[in-house]
Amino acid sequence: MDINSVVNVLKSDYITQGPRISEFEESLAEYCDSKYAVCFNSGTSALHASYYALGIRGGDEVITSPITFVATSNAALYLDAHPVFTDVEKSTGNMDVSLVEEKITSKTKLIVPVHYSGNPVDLKNLSEIAVDHNLCMVEDAAHALGASYDGKFIGNSGYSEMSIFSFHPVKHITTGEGGMVLTDNKDYYDKLVMFRSHGVTKDNLQGEPDGDWYYEMQLLGFNYRITDIQAALGLSQLLKLPSFVERRRSIAERYDTAFKGNEFFKTIPRSSYGLSSYHLYPILINSEYRDRKREIFSKLRLEGLGVQVHYIPVYLQPYYQNLGYRRGSCPVAEDFYQCEISIPMYPALSDSDVDYVISKVFKVFHNL
Numbered sequence: 001m002d003i004n005s006v007v008n009v010l011k012s013d014y015i016t017q018g019p020r021i022s023e024f025e026e027s028l029a030e031y032c033d034s035k036y037a038v039c040f041n042s043g044t045s046a047l048h049a050s051y052y053a054l055g056i057r058g059g060d061e062v063i064t065s066p067i068t069f070v071a072t073s074n075a076a077l078y079l080d081a082h083p084v085f086t087d088v089e090k091s092t093g094n095m096d097v098s099l100v101e102e103k104i105t106s107k108t109k110l111i112v113p114v115h116y117s118g119n120p121v122d123l124k125n126l127s128e129i130a131v132d133h134n135l136c137m138v139e140d141a142a143h144a145l146g147a148s149y150d151g152k153f154i155g156n157s158g159y160s161e162m163s164i165f166s167f168h169p170v171k172h173i174t175t176g177e178g179g180m181v182l183t184d185n186k187d188y189y190d191k192l193v194m195f196r197s198h199g200v201t202k203d204n205l206q207g208e209p210d211g212d213w214y215y216e217m218q219l220l221g222f223n224y225r226i227t228d229i230q231a232a233l234g235l236s237q238l239l240k241l242p243s244f245v246e247r248r249r250s251i252a253e254r255y256d257t258a259f260k261g262n263e264f265f266k267t268i269p270r271s272s273y274g275l276s277s278y279h280l281y282p283i284l285i286n287s288e289y290r291d292r293k294r295e296i297f298s299k300l301r302l303e304g305l306g307v308q309v310h311y312i313p314v315y316l317q318p319y320y321q322n323l324g325y326r327r328g329s330c331p332v333a334e335d336f337y338q339c340e341i342s343i344p345m346y347p348a349l350s351d352s353d354v355d356y357v358i359s360k361v362f363k364v365f366h367n368l
């Protein structure tokens, strides 16, 4: 199905800027119950565009989590804005909402919660802080396609100005590379569309057209367009999203049951307000074993498990250290990094694969 839909585009009149892109946008908007969607060539460009559309500019401060992929805060740097990292909850790796307020200054414009591993941030409480201080919110929902908060899909929680998704192959659905911004606001939508394509438009002209060819460049945009080839892949992937998410949830349930109450590590507890889409399944090693994480990680790899670590706190990266960010500024995030290992989580895992992972994980810990 994926292959056919891509081949059909290759046989059609459009390779890019054709009908598949708006079909993909409309389908995802409908799925998440959002008014508008704008497709981009990556989740990173979607982040950049969403911050731009909100008017984030040089000197503005953007509060986000350090337990994320570097793109979340890099997109603020692209606009000469200043990322401010706020610490996370020890149990979930999500932004600790109770610590956000003390990070707010007169320069703060935006809060960017990251739904780490697909487990939703407490958006209601976070948005109360945003509203109190007149700040905008963009959800980095790259992990959270198919997740829900208070019964509504992430992508239109009703608590933020915009949400972004990524369609990199490790994410829930893929377009090879790609991303999307969802919003209910027409002004943001118009800016996102222009920013995606050089800031050029044929609508809402500022000057007098001197012919039918006339177009205007009204802002400094980029070429952040996705192709029809990719959008066709996204459309056929989107049809499978519900079954992908369902499978991830049943794998998580199998893991949860097997790991419940074990003496070696914790797993991320379910929240009372949302449903995770399980982009990742992190295990958080207990403090007695923490200084042996390197050994545990390499033994899991030796057992053939494709384990990963998500994430090195962003501000510990050399580029951020050179900007003046300091180790120790988010101690819980640094601790989280010390104890986190992501074990295999993808829909193609069979129940026996999952049982195999469980037995190898216990084997490694029992033999420490």
Ligand SMILES: *Cc1c(COP(=O)(O)O)cnc(C)c1O
Pocket (backbone or CB within 6 Å): 042, 043, 044, 045, 068, 069, 071, 072, 114, 140, 142, 143, 166, 167, 168, 177, 178, 179
């Ligand atoms: C994947 C990811 C991104 C970036 O998406 P790309 O499509 O790879 O550019 C941003 N934020 C988070 C949390 C991600 O996991």
